[in-house]
Amino acid sequence: MMNIKQYFFPALLLLLSGPAMRAAAIAEDGSGLQVVKLEEINSGKAPVVAGRPVPAPGNTLEVAANTPLLEEFYGFFGYKLNGKVRFPYSLERLRFYKLPGWPGYLMIQVEDTSLPEFHNFMVLKTEAGSAMSYQVVYGYDSQADGADYNRNLPAEKICSLDKDCAYWNGLRQLGEAGEKAEAAVWEKFYFEEVKLALGKKTGDHFDSSKFSVLGAGEVGRAKTRVQAVLARTAAGADGKESVRAAMAAAWKMELCGASSSDFIQRLRGETPAEQERMILRCGFYLDTDWIIKSEYDGLLMSRLHEGCLSGTGAEINREYCGVYGSWDKIYRLKTGMEERKLTGGKIGL
Numbered sequence: 051m052m053n054i055k056q057y058f059f060p061a062l063l064l065l066l067s068g069p070a071m072r073a074a075a076i077a078e079d080g081s082g083l084q085v086v087k088l089e090e091i092n093s094g095k096a097p098v099v100a101g102r103p104v105p106a107p108g109n110t111l112e113v114a115a116n117t118p119l120l121e122e123f124y125g126f127f128g129y130k131l132n133g134k135v136r137f138p139y140s141l142e143r144l145r146f147y148k149l150p151g152w153p154g155y156l157m158i159q160v161e162d163t164s165l166p167e168f169h170n171f172m173v174l175k176t177e178a179g180s181a182m183s184y185q186v187v188y189g190y191d192s193q194a195d196g197a198d199y200n201r202n203l204p205a206e207k208i209c210s211l212d213k214d215c216a217y218w219n220g221l222r223q224l225g226e227a228g229e230k231a232e233a234a235v236w237e238k239f240y241f242e243e244v245k246l247a248l249g250k251k252t253g254d255h256f257d258s259s260k261f262s263v264l265g266a267g268e269v270g271r272a273k274t275r276v277q278a279v280l281a282r283t284a285a286g287a288d289g290k291e292s293v294r295a296a297m298a299a300a301w302k303m304e305l306c307g308a309s310s311s312d313f314i315q316r317l318r319g320e321t322p323a324e325q326e327r328m329i330l331r332c333g334f335y336l337d338t339d340w341i342i343k344s345e346y347d348g349l350l351m352s353r354l355h356e357g358c359l360s361g362t363g364a365e366i367n368r369e370y371c372g373v374y375g376s377w378d379k380i381y382r383l384k385t386g387m388e389e390r391k392l393t394g395g396k397i398g399l
Contacts, residue, residue, distance in 0.1 A: 111156060111174070112181045113141070114395025119184060127160045127170055130193055137165065146397050147387040149208065154178065154399060155187075157204065157387060168192055169199040173208060176399060187211065205385035215384040222377040225370045226351065233350065234287055239364040240353040241285040247349045248293065252276050252338050264330055272334045275301065290346040297338055306332040 113119060127144065128135030139160060149155040152175075159171035169192045177183035190207055192199055209215040229236075237244075253273045261269050279300045286292035307313035313332065317325050357363030358371035359378060390397050 109399050110181050111176050111184065111397045111399060112395065113392060113397055116182055119182075122186065123158075126172060126189060126191070127158075129165050129168055141392065146390045146392070148390050148397075148399055149173075150386045150388060151384040152208075152211075156390075156397060156399065157208065159204065167199065169203075171204055171207075173211070181396065204387075205381075208385050209381060212380075212384050215380050218373070218377040218380055221373050222381075225373045229354065229367065229370050230347070230351070233289075233347075236354075236364050236366045237289045237350055238285045239366075240350060240357070241289050243353045244289070244346065244349045245280045245283065245293070247353075248342060248345065249277050249280050251345055252341050255337060255341060256334070261330055261333070264327060268331075272331075276338055289350070290342060293342050293346070294339055297335065297342065301335050305335045 111119075123139060123144070124135065127139035129137035129139075143160055145159045145161050147157040147159070149157060154176045156174045156176065157171060158174065160168065170190060172189040173187050174184045175187050177185070188207060188211060190203070206219070209219050253276070256269050256273050256276075261272075276297075279296050280293065283293050283296040307316055317328060320328065354363065354367060354370075355374060358367065358374045363371050390399070
């Protein structure tokens with residue numbers, strides 16, 4: 051690992067120098083000093099607002115003046131090529147989260163949309179009575195771990211650090227897999243709610259700029275048509291396929307033809323402007339089918355979970371709802387996050 055002094059102390063010197071000297075140093079170093087941008091952080095202590103107590107030792111973590119921690123950040127949040135950091139992190143790209151269910155714990159996550167699929171995060175445990183000491187208890191390296199990142203991953207990893215949370219999370223996952231496998235037995239109970247949600251998602255999609263060329267009138271009629279098809283669709287052995295089949299029967303042939311070659315034949319001879327409108331009209335059906343295919347299962351499980359928590363779920367899901375309710379209580383407690391901002395170079399816990 052490269053010594054943080056190569057980056058930290060030059061940055062500090064730049065703060066103390068004039069603009070010309072800073073520019074010359076940056077040009078000579080070539081790094082842009084992206085590792086630590088102390089210009090964005092007050093070098094003094096956090097200002098104390100009148101009437102508010104000064105945080106006691108152990109309630110804060112020193113960041114800007116904590117050289118070992120900055121070196122830890124450099125190695126973990128710097129984007130690597132061939133094992134070496136080529137794109138250093140900057141403090142302005144880091145997000146800090148207090149974990150209320152874990153006194154003294156802090157999650158730090160990098161947020162850099164300029165880098166491909168780079169979502170590293172770590173969990174620190176601070177030492178009581180010290181603003182400098184910490185211990186890294188978990189680190190997720192998106193370049194090395196190989197797991198697909200999603201918005202639930204940080205919470206899942208934080209949950210795994212607690213045996214009770216991990217236990218109930220495992221039960222919930224097993225139960226959810228079973229519920230999905232047996233969905234045909236119980237999904238009729240939630241089918242009408244799922245259809246309403248699909249109608250809203252489709253309508254919101256039609257209101258996007260993609261279909262604006264067709265005008266509000268035609269878009270409105272397409273939304274009404276989707277709602278009408280949904281309203282008269284009954285749950286079959288597979289609710290998702292029942293809805294997809296109903297949509298296909300209602301307007302696939304009309305808007306998109308029997309095949310791609312058939313549709314191409316329809317386009318021939320039309321003006322470019324009319325061809326664009328025809329393609330967009332076909333998109334009414336194609337995009338609706340895509341929304342149903344990709345969103346139905348998630349909406350169904352979401353309605354099941356809402357029913358579990360509100361006590362309005364189907365009797366057939368009672369056992370699963372008991373597991374889900376127990377999981378929800380501890381999962382929310384152990385995975386809650388509250389963002390904290392750097393103040394005077396420190397994070398308040």
